[in-house]
Structures are given as C-alpha cells and as structure tokens.
Amino acid sequence: MIGKYLKNKNEIIELKYQAHYWRTQHERAVKRESLFKKRVQELEKIARQQAAQIKEQDDQIEALKAKLVLLQEQVFGRTSEKGKGGKGNSDEENQEDANDAPPASDTGRNRGQQPGSNGHGRINHDELPAQIIPHELPEDERFCPICGLPFYEKDDTEDSEEVHWEVRLIRRIHKRKRYKRTCQCKGLPRTITAPVPPKLIPKGMFSTGFYVQLILEKYLHQRPLYRICQALSIEGMRSPSQGTLTGGLKRIGALLQPLYTRILERSRSAAHWHMDETRWLVFVEVEGKAGHRWWLWVVVTQDTCVFILDPSRSSRVPADHLGEDAEGIISADRYSAYKVLLGEKIKIAYCWTHVRRDYKRVRNGYKKLHTWGQEWMDRINKIYWLNGQRLDVRNNPEQFEQRDQVLRKALARMAEERDEELADEGLHPAQRKALKSLRGHWEGLMIFVDNPDVPMDNNEAERRLRMPVVGRKNYYGSGAVWSGTLSAMLFTIFQTVLINNINPKLFLQAYFEACAKNGGEAPDNIDEFLPWNLSDKKKAQLIYKKEDPP
Secondary structure, eight states: OHHHHHHHHHHHHHHHHHHHHHHHHHHHHHHHHHHHHHHHHHHHHHHHHHHHHHHHHHHHHHHHHHHHHHHHHHHHSOOOOOOOOOOBBOOOGGGGGOOOSOSSSSSSSOOOOTTTTOOOOOOOOSSSSSOOOOOOOOGGGHHHHHHHBBBBOOOOOOOOOOOOOOOOOOOOOOOOOOOEEEHHHHHHSSSEOOOOOOOOSTTOSSSSSHHHHHHHHISSOOOHHHHHHHHHHHTOOOOOOHHHHHHHHHHHHHHHHHHHHHHHHHHHOEEEEEEEEEEEEEEEETTOOOOSSSEEEEESSOOOOOEESOOOOOTTHHHHHOOOOEEEEEEEEEEHHHHTTTTEEEEEEEHHHHHHHHHHHHHHHGGHHHHHHHHHHHHHHHHHHHHHHOOOOOOOOHHHHHHHHHHHHHHOOOOOOHHHHHTTTTTOOHHHHHHHHHHHHHHHTHHHHHTTTTSSSOOHHHHHHHHHHOOOOOOOOBSSHHHHHHHHHHHHHHHHHHTTTHHHHHHHHHHHHHHTTTTOOOOOTTEEEEEEEEEHHHHHHHHHHHHHHH
C-alpha cells in the first residue's frame, strides 16, 4: 500500500511539474505571439506610412512635373491661346491650340487672305507727299551707238514710285526781326522785337515736336532712353545728355497731370470696368516697403484706359479708384483683392479664360488626365461659341431669345456635370481643385448671361497691359517715383486716345502746342481736349485715317 501510495504521489508530482512546465510554455508562447502580433502591427504601420510617403512623393513629383510643363509653356510656348478650333470642339490636330473663343468664321479656316486667291495689288499711297526725282540718260549715252545721231527727248516719262522713310534732325533758327521806332513817344523801347515763339518748356533747347517724338518713342514704342540717344547720334546729332532729356520729361509731367485727372474721373463714372495688375519695378527706397516691386493697375472702360502705379497690390487700390458710391460690374480674374469689393453695388464677373486655363494645365500637366482636361476645355469653348451666336442676333429679339435659351441649357448641363464629378471620392486632386474653383466662382461666371454687354473674359485688360509689359522688359521699370507716375499717366493717355480711334501723335502735338501757347502751363480749356468732348471738326483732324496704323 505504501509503495502504491508513493508511486501515485510521484506521478501526481510529475504531473503537476509537467502542468506547470506546459503552463509556463503556453504563457511564453502567448507572450511571443503577442509580441509577434505587436511587431506585425508595427511593421504594417510602418509599411502604411511608407506607402503614404511614397504616394505623397509621387503626387508631389506629378504636381512638379505639371508645374514644369506650365513654366515651360510660359517661357517657350505661344503667348496667344488662339487656334483653329471650330464651334468649341477640337480634334487631335488642334488640341494644343484650342481656342478660348469662337472662331473667326463658321468654316474654321485661317484668318486673312487664303492661299491661291487673287491678290489686291499694291496699296496706293497717294496720302503721302510726293517728291519728284528726275532721271536722265548720261550725255554720252544720248546718241545712237551705230550712226551717232542724237536721241529726241519726248514729252512723257516712264514713272515708278517707292515709299521712302526719312528721319531728319534739324536746327530751327528763329530769326526775330527787330524794329526801330521813328516817333518820340515816351514809354516805348527804342527797339521792338518780334515776339518769342511759344515753347513747351520756356528757354528749353528742344522744340515741342521733339518732345512729342521723344515721348512717343519711350512711352508708346517702349524704347529705353539710352537707345533713343543712340538713335539721335546715328542721325548725326551730338548725343544729348540723358539728364537733360530726363529733366524735360519731369517738367512735362506737371502739364499732363490735369489731363490724367480728368480721365480718372471719367473712368470712375462708368458702370463696367475691366481690371488687372502687373508688377512694375521702381528703384527707390520707400519707408515701410521692402524691395522695389510695385504694381501697375489697369482699369478699362468703354472709352478710357487708366493706369495706376502703387506700391501695394491690396484691394485698397481699386477701392480708392472707384470710390464709395461706385455701382456696376467689374470684369477681373479670381485674385482675392477684387473679391473684397463684392457687395450690393459691385458685382465681379470672373474671367472664363482663366477658368479654361485650369483645365489646360491639367490636360498638359497630367498625361492620364489629358482626355478629361480636353473635354472640359471643349465644353468651355462651346459656351464661348454659343454666346457669340447669341450676340450675333442681338438686333433680332426672337432669334436672340432662342439662342439665349440654348446657352442657358448648356451652362446648366455644365453645372450638373461638375457636381456629378465632384461627388466621386476617387477624383484626382488636380481635377477636384479645378472643379471646386469652378463651383466657387459660378455666380460671377454667370453674370455675362444676364448682361450681354459684359464679355465672358477679361482679355481687354490683359491686352492693354501688353504695352507696359514690353516697356518693363526693355527698361526694367522706373528709377524714381515721379518717373513711374509719368509712365502711368502717359500709358493712360495713349491707350485712352487709341480706344477712341485718335492718332496719339496728333493728339499730343495739339495738346503740347496749347501748353506752349499758355506759357508752358496746362491749357485753361483742358476739358476740350478730352476725346469724348472733342468737336466733330477737331476729332476729324485727330482721328485715325483709313491708312493710319491701328
């Protein structure tokens, strides 16, 4: 019994030992499994983070590639987006140059004279003064080389003509006659001299016509002052000091200020303005401002084009120009400074060309989104075309109403397609950004529908900025505040007279002659020089003739 008891006890002890052993092994296994699971979770987390980083890097690379394409287009691409597209639809041949506006004709052909068509011959230039230049045979060739008898000179001539361009610098010497009185009356000088001819800058070296040409060269044709001096040297003049010319321009600024102010007032009184801005360098130190980047703002109305130079790009500039009582529509891009002006009195008509560029960037920057971007560009092209069709029949109310309804349905369909695509959670970030911008600015983009006089885009302001941009590239900006202000004034005057189909040279000549007659001061009748106040007779003298350049 005792032996059996001991045997059972040893078995129990063995079993307990084994149970403890396996329990310990189980606990170790559970712990190892827990550690393994934890490690797996950590590795999965690291893998997810790395995958997210890789995706983020891929997205960044894709975005940078798209930005590179955009920058390459800006530097090396065409400055115009116009192409050969027809009725808003573009094929493979026209995809790169799809037009942002309706084509010039429904046939979609190139503008201008077509290859193979009959020409119009040489243009007759009877408007130019003629200089007769006789040509004769040399004396030793006026005889027959065979018999020696002389040739008989006929009464008629064989004529040909050419257009000659002649630049001529001359000294104009004013010889004022002097008279000696023969009477003995008191109070009069013994010698009386003819009056001094009126000059724009009294006692100045240069004539009124010289300053007119100088200003045209610099502020209309955008030639730097040092190159103008080089041109004067080439024409035979001892090159004048740039300081002398600069001093004259500074004095002329005071004569133009009243005219500039009147144009500003006219601009404020309008009900529709095109607005845009571009950088302009002014190389002066201004307290509270870092750097030399200023901003040249442009405000275009039906009969004015105003340029405003300011160190700020804030909404204060357009707000100060329009004033508190302004009421109307501003055509502009989506820059936030214009959005601040939104209110009960001011509406912002956003530019469809800028919207179209969003989809062009997606099309050109992301290969996999090329088709999607082109489809949206085609939709916008079609809206341009439909609006053009509508405006063509404005004088026919019935047809206008029909085409107006077609346009509104196309816009409603575009809004539906936009919202449907935005509901897709798998939408590419570039697609979502473009569509969200379209939805966020939709109200302003639709203003042209109820206001046919308001264009779909802000191209008018951008076109007017081209002239200053050329000047910025040629002479970098302005070296003083007064110089920048003078540039803004002359850009304003030139573009305003061009809008009103007035020859800028003739206008400036007439205005400066009036200043000269007024003793080198702005004329008292300055309102009579404003394009919208010109008499029919005066305007006929200053207006562009058919043969004048546009």
